[in-house]
Amino acid sequence: MTYRTTALLAAALTGLIAPPSAAHAAEPPVGAETALNGNGECTFPMRKQIADTPWPLQRVLLDELWQDTKGKGVRVAVIDTGVDDVNPQLKQAVDASAGKDFLKPDKDSRDAGRGKTDGTVDDVGHGTKVAGIIAARPRNGTGFVGLAPEATIIPIRQNDERNSGKSNTMAQAIDHAIAEEADVINISQDTTQPLTAQSDLGRAVARAIGNDIVVVASAGNDGIKGELKKTYPAAFDGVLAVASSDRNNERAPFSQAGDFVGVAAPGVDIVSTVPGGGQCVDNGTSFSAPYVAGVAALLRAKYPKWKAHQVVAQIEQTAERSINGRDNYVGWGVVDPVRALDGAAGPIEAPTPDPGPPKPPAPEPAHLAMTETPQERDERLATYALGVAGVLVAVVAGTAIVVRDTGRRRRRYVQAK
Template sequence: MGVLTPRPRKRTSGTRALKRAFGVLAVAGVCLTTAPPVAAAAAPTRLADAGKPSFGLTSSSECTFGGKIIKSTPWSLQRVLLDQLREQATGKGVTVAVIDTGVDDTNPQLRGAMAAGGKDYVGKSKDGTEDIEGHGTRVAGIIAARPYPGTGFAGIAPEAKILSLRYTGGEEKQGDSGTMSAAIRDAVAKGAKIINISSDTANKKDNGELRTTVANAVDAGVLIVAASGNDGADGRSADTYPASYPGVLAVAASDRNDERATFSQAGDFVDIAAPGVGMVSTVPKGGQCTADGTSFAAPYVAGVAALLKEKHPSWTAAQITTRIQESAQRPGREANRYLGWGVVDPVAALADDSTPGTRPKPDLPVTAGAGEVIPMAVTMGETEAEQERRVAMYVVGAGLLLVLLASGSGIAVRDWRNKRARQSGSPGSL
């Protein structure tokens, strides 16, 4: 009998299926690494007119007005020693103007928080206590929601008052930069020293009337706290208004790791960051739900500002801003375009009674050999797109490794079988 030569097709059939499967896996990984980043879930609602506002309404869970309360204490409050903070101040005697979609005072946590003099520019509520969108009610809750049985959530400044100025969110009239400007002027006239604006102009358009109104409010000694915007998924810098106007305290959103939330708008105008992911707050008709956005980071800072104003009533808006920035958990020696001067630290801000200046100062540089520890630079953390690419590279590497192992194992098994076949004088398995 002549020597039998195995047919190539059958000899490799045992490993070809594995190669093909892992090849598909590797191609899928490559596709993930080259795919463009997906837009962040917290992208804001854009209204049609360029002068009209934009505000983040994306909720990370189903939200029902008049629904249930959340029993646990939200992470944004767990990071704060609340008992120690409450010993310093509660916001009593301080009014914060919320220029937004209205504040529904039927929520029991807000019922006793409303200041007289509210106004509605786009609806029929007269005092600004109608909110069909739910946005302004969430913003107000983060600032001044009263403690309530059965929930660990309360506002940062639970005894502050909320002046609701409903400039947008009406059924027939939405509002624009003009109604926002009117609301700012009204807040100043009614004596509010802190104003929260958790929206920006559509398409990031500057507006002459709004710019002038903000400048006049700043000159009058009012602290305007504004959200930086939710279009930062690409990491690029861009100005938003009114957050980037001079004298405004612009707030970015941070996550549970004190890193920039992926959607938070970056820019040189960013002054400070605050929790803006999974933010529990009040909703119209009672109950609570969670939402993401710089819209909910700004009132966190406005609440801290209210605490400082109660404790130090003579401090100017610039001094309060400086104390918030200088006491923040800094990512480096000075500000950056992602987190500004860092993530707000309410307890640290209240603990220091020294009189601040009117602008923050960088930390002193530490040189090698000075006998002190030189801290490593803190990174901003990877974005979701970067994380997807990293995981995809792991998939590619694992796929290639398994392909090589399968190929090598197939060859080894084939050689071993052929050797056994030669030793026994019979053909090996094909």
């Protein structure tokens, strides 16, 4: 089985959720050549691992990030193409008993005929990558690990490479996540078809948020032209919409921009788990969203009394910003996992712009005297008197010198005669 990591076809049918948000094919980093074949395709099942630590994890002080929690007890629903529970890094992470498959088993599926309807069939590999970024367990031989490596994944299969998923099945998947008591829901799918809050999907998202669930969704990969447009479910109120950033903390060229974007997260050259074992490299906002979902899982574990909107606000407020506020490209900035976990000041209700540089102190006004006091007048007159006396002394002394010199010149003149 192979899955090409170039962009998939856009959705064209009414109500259709766009395919998983994989972007252009990635150039494999050093040590990843075993994960891709010569055509730039991710191959699985495979038993090779990428030894290097992926660049997004190199930027995070994991010991500091995990000093209080690794996400234990938090349940994260991954609504995607299924989540493989054979990969050793996910075997202990996936709660198959809570999973569900909303698609009919494909006759070509490697698990067809085995009666699996628990969401652990993933012929595409997309959902398995998403889940790994959130909760992959540590494993010898690889530097890759999930951001919340003790969180639990609820696998929900709702889409495949044929775009079988639709907005109504997405709504059903969200309701299933609510029933299974998810704390966080990750949705790495999108549609550009306008959907209202009263649509099936809009109401399902509202139910999830009403049940105090953090809903994280990818912004989409149609941003190459830089046009602003909404995608759903990311643009629904209350959803934390995630764009992709590159190694320079700038928007990845493919990342969709819009006024709904909440934050950005790494989405270029992303390493994660694939079905069967090992890891692969891919690009897309699909893999930025679970990075943020992993941070949300850690926050929910560390601050269990915080409400969902407070978790979202904390992630947005602590993001690394390029401007004083938010923009349409990376939202409030690129997520900073360690800083986000520092909630010592308590929860906040909404993000706010950073305070600007302090203003210089205003100059003190000059004192204006409209008249002078008697003392000031006496001092002024005394000064004048001293000045006049000094001038008179100078004049007298100067006159004496002139008279003296004149007398001398006259005597010399008489003697000379």
